[in-house]
Amino acid sequence: MTSVALQQGRARTGFRESRALLLTALAGLVLLVSLVALGLGATGVPLSRTLSIVTDAAMGRTGALGGDGLIILQVRLPRLLLGLLIGAALASSGALMQGLFRNPLADPGLIGVSAGAALAAATTIVLGDALLVPLIGPLPFTALPIGAFAGGLLTTLALYLVATRSGRTSIATMLLAGVAFGALSGAVMGLFSYLSDDRQLRDLSFWSLGSLSGATWSKTMTVAPFILPTLLATPFLARGLNALALGEAEAFHLGVPVQRVKALAILLVAVAVGASVAAAGMIGFVGIVVPHVLRLLAGADHRMLLPASALLGAALLVAADTVARTMVAPAELPIGILTAAIGAPFFLWLLLRRPGGMAL
Amino acid sequence: MSAFLEATDLTYHSGGRALVDCIDLSFASGSFTIIIGPNGAGKSTLLRLLCGELAPARGAVRWDGEKLHMIPAWRLAHRRAVMPQASDLNFPFTVFEVASLGTQGIGRGLSRSDRQRLALEALEQADVAHLAPRNYQTLSGGERQRVHFARVLAQLAAGRTLETQQALFLDEPIASLDLKHQLALLETTRDLARKGLAVIAVLHDLQLASNLADNLILLHQGRLVTRGTPEAVLTPVTLIEVFGVTLRSNALPTSPWTLATAQEHPAA
Incomplete structure (x- = not known):
């Protein structure tokens, strides 16, 4: 064995430790960002006070809560948790999609879930009053998120069926069908904004820019059962996605049940992104930027990439949300504006530094 | 046999x-x-x-005697390895990671260090051990092909723990x-x-x-x-009928590159 190989062997023995180190550092970042997010806002709360409020509440001592305690426990904490869940869901879905499409520029939206959810939401906003209210009476406030979630899942299912022939899903067909559906949904959205009145128009734009401002405990607790299982299941796809990076035939040669990996990845992304969009509207670019940064930092191995993406995505979205709600306080910027304003130039930079163009 | x-x-x-x-x-x-x-x-x-x-x-x-498509993919992967014509990678995997794909999830009773050893030995055999830490995307076509050969050798070595x-x-x-x-x-x-x-x-x-x-x-x-x-x-007959080339004698030339032009002759 050559000395280079021996060195490499030693370097590789450290893989597990370096992965643990990176994940620990990212978990620390999540914790840090969370504490800052809890303390910052229209009412500033010092770090020590924030800590004591949270630890007291965690141990069940909620007797002597002041005004700042209420703000933190009833307003900021559910919003923080919702941000963590959605950030993790979007980023790990992005990593899954990029692995599935074998393309570092793929986005969770490619499988139609965002467009479908947005279309269902727009339909509910604009036509809900006219069509549904006469039939079933006043719409409950959950109609919009439920409609969006169902719309996202149904669209993904439809695209999956279009792209699947005799038990094999063509990822390229799914991508193209997704592009076609996105254009169609854009046209219908345009029609709706043309038809809508002022209030509906504001609801529509708010939805399409995304925001965590509606966060409540009940909302967070409704979203968690959808997102948490997908986050826990995602790492099991790591080996399959690593092999899939070589190509579908090569992955099959290596013993990976390719069709099962594809179907499971699409299902996980549809559920996680569908729930995210239903709860917070469309938040772009987290899913592209986070996995890409991590690949630059720590390589392409999905065993590291998938959990690390979830952590960094959670930290990034909470940080962006904290900026969104403090920058123009007491008003709020839609978070989608921030993520797109940071994400789009970054995306262009990625395109420019890729040698030799890109392949799908 | x-x-x-x-x-x-x-x-x-x-x-x-x-x-x-x-x-x-x-x-x-x-x-x-x-x-x-x-x-x-x-x-x-x-x-x-x-x-x-x-x-x-x-x-x-x-x-x-068992139909191939009835055998699950993982078991088939223990029995046979396939080296493809060409393989592109859009992600920055290292050479070592690509070779290691041959041992991930394949083999019985192999520890993490066993798998590492198999991948390294395969890299040695394919004469690409010196490239182990390199980004696969930066390799030449021939180097890539050797890395895939290493991956295939690693897969066979790992599969040997289950299938003879x-x-x-x-x-x-x-x-x-x-x-x-x-x-x-x-x-x-x-x-x-x-x-x-x-x-x-x-x-x-x-x-x-x-x-x-x-x-x-x-x-x-x-x-x-x-x-x-x-x-x-x-035989001269098959060479003419199938490949559309005529050779001067029955015997194939002994030098390995004499046929280099004939082999790329367009299909008849």
Whole structure:
């Protein structure tokens, strides 16, 4: 064995430790960002006070809560948790999609879930009053998120069926069908904004820019059962996605049940992104930027990439949300504006530094 | 030795054309078989049918009597490895990580360090150990091909912990290799055949094919023309009829590159 190989062997023995180190550092970042997010806002709360409020509440001592305690426990904490869940869901879905499409520029939206959810939401906003209210009476406030979630899942299912022939899903067909559906949904959205009145128009734009401002405990607790299982299941796809990076035939040669990996990845992304969009509207670019940064930092191995993406995505979205709600306080910027304003130039930079163009 | 891999009435259609047509074949352990034929003869398609990647339209491939598509992918991966023609990667995997893909999830009772050792040994065998920490995307075509050879060797080594009878499929394995590495790769595969593997390769170089293989399979327009020892298959008659080239004498030239221009002659 050559000395280079021996060195490499030693370097590789450290893989597990370096992965643990990176994940620990990212978990620390999540914790840090969370504490800052809890303390910052229209009412500033010092770090020590924030800590004591949270630890007291965690141990069940909620007797002597002041005004700042209420703000933190009833307003900021559910919003923080919702941000963590959605950030993790979007980023790990992005990593899954990029692995599935074998393309570092793929986005969770490619499988139609965002467009479908947005279309269902727009339909509910604009036509809900006219069509549904006469039939079933006043719409409950959950109609919009439920409609969006169902719309996202149904669209993904439809695209999956279009792209699947005799038990094999063509990822390229799914991508193209997704592009076609996105254009169609854009046209219908345009029609709706043309038809809508002022209030509906504001609801529509708010939805399409995304925001965590509606966060409540009940909302967070409704979203968690959808997102948490997908986050826990995602790492099991790591080996399959690593092999899939070589190509579908090569992955099959290596013993990976390719069709099962594809179907499971699409299902996980549809559920996680569908729930995210239903709860917070469309938040772009987290899913592209986070996995890409991590690949630059720590390589392409999905065993590291998938959990690390979830952590960094959670930290990034909470940080962006904290900026969104403090920058123009007491008003709020839609978070989608921030993520797109940071994400789009970054995306262009990625395109420019890729040698030799890109392949799908 | 008896045949363990058998194809019967193997047929595959695409776009209304039979790419592989009614082919019967069998392969014994320890055999080194090379599939030859002009461009578009169905060589790669036949290889992909034999390794289970494609499902035949008619007929079947059987491994010890069991139909290939009834064997789960993970078990098949212990029994056979496939080296593809070319493989692109859009992600910055290191050479070591690519070779390690051959040992991930394959093999029984292997510790993490065992898997690492297998991957490193395979890199040594394919003469790419010095590239181990490099980003695969930055390699040349020939280096990439050697890395995939290492991955395939690692997979066979890991699979050996569960399966005794193995096969290796190679599609144009030396297309972008320099002469030294062409010979080294073919030497390694011949060693594997001597140790009992069935090696089945697609090769364009008739000279190398006739020197290496104990068996040639000659395909033409999806049909099996003939199968047998190189002397029996590579006759002036088949060369004219199938490849459309005329050789001055019956005997193939001895130098390995004399045929280099004839081999790329367009299909008849």
